[in-house]
Amino acid sequence: MDFNLTTTDAEQKFRSELGAFLDRELTPEICRQHSMDLGLGPEARAFALKLGATGWLGRGWPKKYGGSGGTVVDEYIMVQEFARREAIVPNIVARFMCGPVMLRNGSEDMKAEFLPRIASGEIEFSLGYTEPSSGSDLASMRMKAVDDGDSFVISGQKIFNTQSHFADYHWLAVRTNPDAPRHHGISLFVVDQRAPGITIRPIETLGGERTNEVFYDEVRVPKTRLVGELNKGFYYMAEALGYERLMLFQSVRLIPPFKRLLEYTKTTKRGGRLLADNPDVQRHLAQMATEIKVAQALEDRAFALLKNGDPLDHEASLLKLFGSAMRQRFADHALDILGPLGRLEEGADGAPLGGEMAKLAKTVVVDTIGGGTSEILKTVVATRGMGLPR
Amino acid sequence: MDIEFSEQQSLIQNSARNYLAATFNAQMLRDFRLGSQVDAEKIWQEMADLGFMGIAVPEEYDGFGGNFADLLVLLEEMGRVTLPGPFFSTVVYATEVLKALDKQNINSVILPAIASGAITLALVMGDEGNIFDVAGLSLTAQPDKDGYILNGVGQFIPNGYESDYVICAAHIGSAKTQKNDTGIFCIAVDVPGLERKPLNSMNGLCVAKLTFDNVHICRDDLIAQGSDTWPALEQAMFRTAVAKCAEMVGACARIVEIVVEHAKERRQFGKPIGSFQAIQHHCADMLTDLDSARWMMYKTGWLIDEGKASRSDMAMTKVWCNQACRRILAKGHQVMGGIGYCEEHDMPLFYRYIRMAEAAMGTSDDHLTIVAEDLLWETFA
Numbered sequence: 004m005d006f007n008l009t010t011t012d013a014e015q016k017f018r019s020e021l022g023a024f025l026d027r028e029l030t031p032e033i034c035r036q037h038s039m040d041l042g043l044g045p046e047a048r049a050f051a052l053k054l055g056a057t058g059w060l061g062r063g064w065p066k067k068y069g070g071s072g073g074t075v076v077d078e079y080i081m082v083q084e085f086a087r088r089e090a091i092v093p094n095i096v097a098r099f100m101c102g103p104v105m106l107r108n109g110s111e112d113m114k115a116e117f118l119p120r121i122a123s124g125e126i127e128f129s130l131g132y133t134e135p136s137s138g139s140d141l142a143s144m145r146m147k148a149v150d151d152g153d154s155f156v157i158s159g160q161k162i163f164n165t166q167s168h169f170a171d172y173h174w175l176a177v178r179t180n181p182d183a184p185r186h187h188g189i190s191l192f193v194v195d196q197r198a199p200g201i202t203i204r205p206i207e208t209l210g211g212e213r214t215n216e217v218f219y220d221e222v223r224v225p226k227t228r229l230v231g232e233l234n235k236g237f238y239y240m241a242e243a244l245g246y247e248r249l250m251l252f253q254s255v256r257l258i259p260p261f262k263r264l265l266e267y268t269k270t271t272k273r274g275g276r277l278l279a280d281n282p283d284v285q286r287h288l289a290q291m292a293t294e295i296k297v298a299q300a301l302e303d304r305a306f307a308l309l310k311n312g313d314p315l316d317h318e319a320s321l322l323k324l325f326g327s328a329m330r331q332r333f334a335d336h337a338l339d340i341l342g343p344l345g346r347l348e349e350g351a352d353g354a355p356l357g358g359e360m361a362k363l364a365k366t367v368v369v370d371t372i373g374g375g376t377s378e379i380l381k382t383v384v385a386t387r388g389m390g391l392p393r
Numbered sequence: 394m395d396i397e398f399s400e401q402q403s404l405i406q407n408s409a410r411n412y413l414a415a416t417f418n419a420q421m422l423r424d425f426r427l428g429s430q431v432d433a434e435k436i437w438q439e440m441a442d443l444g445f446m447g448i449a450v451p452e453e454y455d456g457f458g459g460n461f462a463d464l465l466v467l468l469e470e471m472g473r474v475t476l477p478g479p480f481f482s483t484v485v486y487a488t489e490v491l492k493a494l495d496k497q498n499i500n501s502v503i504l505p506a507i508a509s510g511a512i513t514l515a516l517v518m519g520d521e522g523n524i525f526d527v528a529g530l531s532l533t534a535q536p537d538k539d540g541y542i543l544n545g546v547g548q549f550i551p552n553g554y555e556s557d558y559v560i561c562a563a564h565i566g567s568a569k570t571q572k573n574d575t576g577i578f579c580i581a582v583d584v585p586g587l588e589r590k591p592l593n594s595m596n597g598l599c600v601a602k603l604t605f606d607n608v609h610i611c612r613d614d615l616i617a618q619g620s621d622t623w624p625a626l627e628q629a630m631f632r633t634a635v636a637k638c639a640e641m642v643g644a645c646a647r648i649v650e651i652v653v654e655h656a657k658e659r660r661q662f663g664k665p666i667g668s669f670q671a672i673q674h675h676c677a678d679m680l681t682d683l684d685s686a687r688w689m690m691y692k693t694g695w696l697i698d699e700g701k702a703s704r705s706d707m708a709m710t711k712v713w714c715n716q717a718c719r720r721i722l723a724k725g726h727q728v729m730g731g732i733g734y735c736e737e738h739d740m741p742l743f744y745r746y747i748r749m750a751e752a753a754m755g756t757s758d759d760h761l762t763i764v765a766e767d768l769l770w771e772t773f774a
Contacts, residue, residue, distance in 0.1 A: 004402065004462050005395050006695045076394075265768060285765035292768055293709040293761075297685050300692040304684070307396040321681050378670070384680055385673030389653050392668040 006303050009080065017073065018080045021059055028053060029090055037091040043127070043169050051093035055124025060098060064106065069119030078250070079306055086253035089260075094127040096166060099250045101128045101174045104191075104243045108231035117172075117193065129170035129196060131161045131217060132240065139379045141176075142185040142237060146219065148177045148192070155179070155192070155229075157222045163373070165214040167203050170196050173217070176236050183234060191236035193228045210366030245315030248374070249305050252326035254298035257333060260363065261291060263356055264337055271355070278340065287336040294329050301325055317388030320380040327370035327377065334364040396691065401459070402466045405448070409470035412443055417474045419739055425477040426597030426745070433478060441510025446484050451492070454504035461632065462694040465639040469687075472643025475746040477599060479513035479552040485636045486551070486629075486754075487514035487560055493629035494577060494617045503558075503579070515556035517547030517603055524630045525759055532563035532605055534576055534615075541565070541615065543578070543586075543608040551753065553601030554591040557582060561605075562626065565618065577617040577626070580610050596745040631707035632697060634754035638690045638714040641750045645686065645721045648743050649679050652725045659730075666728075675724045682717035689713050705767040708760040715757040718747050 009015050028050060036047040043051070054060050063078040064070025082099075085092050092098055102121045105114055120126045137144040146159030157177055167173060173194040180188035194201075200222035206214045231239055265288060268278035278284045305322050309315055337360040338345045347354035348361050371377040385391045398406065416436060424431065440446065449464040450456020464485065471480065488507055491500055506512045519529040532545035543563060547553065558581055565576040582589065586608035591598040617625075653676060656667030666672045693710040696702035722744055726733050733740035751757070 004397070004399060004691065004695050006692050008394055010394065269769065279769050285769070286761055288768055289709075289712070289761040289764035292705070292764060293712045296706070296709050297689045297713045300688040301685050303394065303692060304396055304688040307394050310394060311397075318684075321677075321684060324677070325681050325685055378674065381674040381677035382670060384677035385667070389649075389676050389680060391653065391656055391673050391676060392665050 006307075008076065008083075008303075008306070010076075013073075014076050014080065017059075017062070017077055018084065021081060021084050024054075024057065024059075025084055025088055025090070029088055034088070034090045037093070047093065051124035051127075053124070054093055055122060058122075060093070060124050061118075061122030064102070064118065064122060068106065068114050069122035071122075075310055079309075082250050083253060083255055086256040087258065089256060093124055094121065095251075096130060096170070096174070097121045097126055097128040097172075100130065100243055100247050101172075101193075103246060104239050105230065107242070108235075108239055110227070110231075112227060113193070113230070126171040127166060127169070128172045128174045128193075129164050129166035129215075131164050131167070131173045131175035131194075133163045134160060135162050139376055141240075142189070144176060144178060144189065146177045147181070148179050148190065148224070150179075151223075154223050154225045157192070157194070157219045157224055159219055161217045161219075163206075163214050164217045165212065167196060167215040167217050168205065168213065172196055173201075176240060179236075180234050186237045187234055189236040190233050191230035191239050192224050193230060194222065194224050198222050198224070209368055211362065212366070244375075245319035246309070248319040248323045249302065249309060249315060251374070252298075252302070252323055254295050254302060254326060254329070257295050257330070260337075260356075260359060261295065261333075264288075264291075264340065264360070267356055268340060273342065284340050287340050291333055291336050294332065298326055298329050317384045320375065320383040321388065323375065324377055324380045324384070327367075330363075330367045330370050334360065334367045338364055396688075396695075398466060402463055405459075405463055405466050406470060408443060409445070409467050410473070412439070413470060413474045413476065417476070419737075419742060422475055422477065422742055423736070426599075428591070428598050437478065437513075438510055440480070441508075445480070446510050447508030449484070449488060449492075450504050450508040454500055454508065456504065456508040461635075461697045462691065464636060465691060465694045468636055468639035469643035469646070472640035472645075472746075473647040475644055475742050476640075477597075479515070479555055481637070481640065482515050482552040482556065483507055483513045486516050486633050489629040489633050489636075490516065490560060490577070490626060493625040494622070495625070496616055499579065499616045512557045513552065513555060514558045514560055515550050515553040515601075515603075517550055517553070517559055517561040518626075518630070519562075521548050523759065525627065525755060525763060530562050530564050530575070532561050534563040534565045534578065536565065537609065540609060540611040541576075541578070543580075543605040543610060545605050547603040547605070549592070550601050550603050551599060553603050554589050554598065559587075559603065560616075575618070575622045575626070576615050577622060578610060578614045579616050580608070580614050584608055584610065594749060596749040599749065627704075630754065631702075631704055634711045634760070635690065635693050635697065635702075635707050637750055637754040638686070638710050639694075641714050641718045641747060642683070642687045642690050644743050644746050644750070645679075645683050645718050648721055648725045648740070649676075649683055651739060652676065652679065652728045656728055672728055675728050679721045679724050682721050686714045686717040703767070703771075705764050705771075708755070708763040708767075711755055712757050712760045712764065715751040715760075719751060722747050 009018055033047050033050045036044045058071035061070035062073040063075055066072060098121055134144050134146060148155035148157045173196045175192045175194050176189055178188050179190040200220045202218040204216045208214055268284055271278050301322055305315055305318050308318060341355050341360055344353055344355050345360050347358055349358035386393050444457055447456035448459045448467055452458040491503060517531055518524045519526055520531050523529045531547045532543055534541040534543050558579055561578045563576050565574045586606045588604040590602045592600050592602055594600050656672050657665050659666050689710050693702055693706050696706055729740055732738050
């Protein structure tokens with residue numbers, strides 16, 4: 004039994020070198036551009052290319068596709084080193100969702116065209132899965148691609164495609180066989196996000212992130228941009244999920260805000276005494292810290308499975324269930340500690356911690372909804388993980 | 394990173410699961426709860442012969458020298474059958490205390506006797522089971538010309554009625570706040586002035602009230618004293634709290650199995666109830682709580698073996714196991730419906746067991762207080 008993440012000298016070295024690079028290059032402005040989903044500004048773009056140039060973004064991928072060798076441990080180290088600095092790996096959708104699916108299932112041409120540009124930090128993707136009438140029931144999607152010689156012609160609408168306004172490519176799932184059973188008639192395409200016929204309309208959200216509706220009006224997509232085999236798209240989407248869920252939910256991300264909150268309670272008085280001396284506040288803090296540690300233990304376990312080569316199935320759903328609910332509880336505890344002023348937003352005079360907990364409380368609302376609602380995930384855990392009948 | 398069980402741990406798991414499943418049934422467990430001692434000695438000896446008692450005893454004291462995680466693996470199996478009796482207080486609690494105090498002259502006598510199954514022990518520490526507050530020790534020891542006079546009441550003492558010996562922490566002298574006056578005594582239970590009374594708890598007669606009324610003990614019964622005594626003791630108690638979590642996780646793992654089996658078989662509205670989302674979601678919640686508690690527990694066990702576990706790591710583990718196991722119980726009962734409320738079913742065994750375990754080796758409140766204290770005075774990493 005061993006819970007050490009890094010076990011080899013090469014892994015240790017990678018961790019410390021990457022950490023030093025991030026401490027030097029990662030500015031608050033870059034982090035802000037990432038987390039707000041507002042679009043990559045010039046600083047974030049430049050940072051992605053700089054990271055790409057080190058070769059580290061392609062860590063874990065084969066060298067012939069622009070990778071730099073290494074293992075899945077290195078990929079996990081990368082994700083964690085960014086998370087502990089409250090940052091996100093640049094071009095994360097391309098790097099951790101689309102790229103791995105291409106690597107496993109894409110044609111040689113597609114791999115040669117896209118993977119090196121992902122590893123270099125040059126391109127980002129946006130996910131095109133959800134439709135207005137196909138949310139949790141993703142297999143019911145209706146957006147359609149019609150075979151027309153060397154290409155497919157695609158029309159229809161997607162929604163909640165969060166990065167489409169700045170991504171270079173759309174990772175698009177559409178129906179290619181309307182007569183097949185639902186799961187067997189969907190295919191995945193890589194579409195130039197700026198192709199003629201695509202219209203992108205912004206949607207503002209409670210948490211302040213921007214997301215989009217994306218409309219396709221007879222958009223022509225070459226057949227070479229089909230990912231893997233025709234009509235297998237639904238399985239490719241599912242295949243990537245375990246990996247994504249582990250890589251995206253890093254509870255270590257909560258440690259810096261927790262430390263700021265802790266410091267705030269040690270330096271702020273209410274009713275003549277320090278918040279930190281209030282037993283109720285102490286209770287909230289202890290619970291928050293406990294839950295972060297528990298989440299880390301669950302992540303360790305999921306990562307150990309992945310590293311062993313065991314596919315993550317219901318374990319990934321379970322991890323996301325836990326992590327999303329935990330983040331919501333975290334925000335609740337924080338607002339309870341901060342009291343009325345905790346509801347003041349960034350820029351308001353007297354907002355504790357610059358209003359960050361008010362912001363967090365709004366953004367975590369979507370955590371139990373996006374990327375699989377908790378209800379869908381519980382059904383997955385119960386049926387696939389516990390063998391209950393469908 | 395490889396969080397799989399070692400070969401040794403898999404062996405422990407298999408041997409314990411097979412033996413315990415073949416030995417205990419629900420009726421026996423109910424009888425034990427009500428005070429039956431039928432086969433108790435035979436079972437105790439069989440467990441000793443299988444090596445259970447010596448698992449965490451160092452080899453130089455005739456044990457197997459297993460690490461802490463090995464012990465957790467065994468305890469998880471014991472939790473699955475809600476093992477009654479003095480195993481935990483003897484092989485975990487007392488052994489951890491003795492190992493932490495590290496007095497060779499004492500350990501060379503007692504630890505081999507524990508490993509062979511020859512003796513059982515109970516411990517008297519703080520008031521009402523509060524084990525983490527040095528000011529709250531239950532007993533005082535007044536120095537006397539040839540020894541000490543013990544006075545006080547040890548309340549809620551696990552296996553205090555059946556044990557052969559009692560290890561007691563006492564304030565030497567009368568002042569109740571100095572940490573460096575803690576003395577640890579090991580006394581035989583037949584000493585005059587010691588009255589032991591079994592108490593009927595939610596899980597039957599597994600705890601006792603021990604009253605020390607001018608108990609005269611000789612100087613040799615003092616096994617440790619001085620400023621390093623309390624820190625050593627504290628360390629042992631936190632480790633024991635994590636060990637308690639392993640029992641709880643084992644019990645809850647079994648609850649989840651029982652509940653899932655029921656949900657697959659029980660039919661209502663023409664279908665297995667496990668096909669209804671309301672039931673599925675309860676089950677998924679139970680597994681989420683179980684997995685989180687289990688891996689938190691093993692990770693902390695590993696940290697302990699690595700010498701890296703902080704007080705908070707161990708306290709957080711008990712906090713989370715208490716909270717998660719409580720939810721598993723509640724949801725488990727909900728899915729089982731009426732039959733799970735009947736004493737003839739296994740669920741009440743688990744309910745009673747968990748309710749005692751969550752109060753043993755520190756309540757959630759005790760541990761949260763400790764976590765908060767460390768958070769506010771030390772660095773959270």
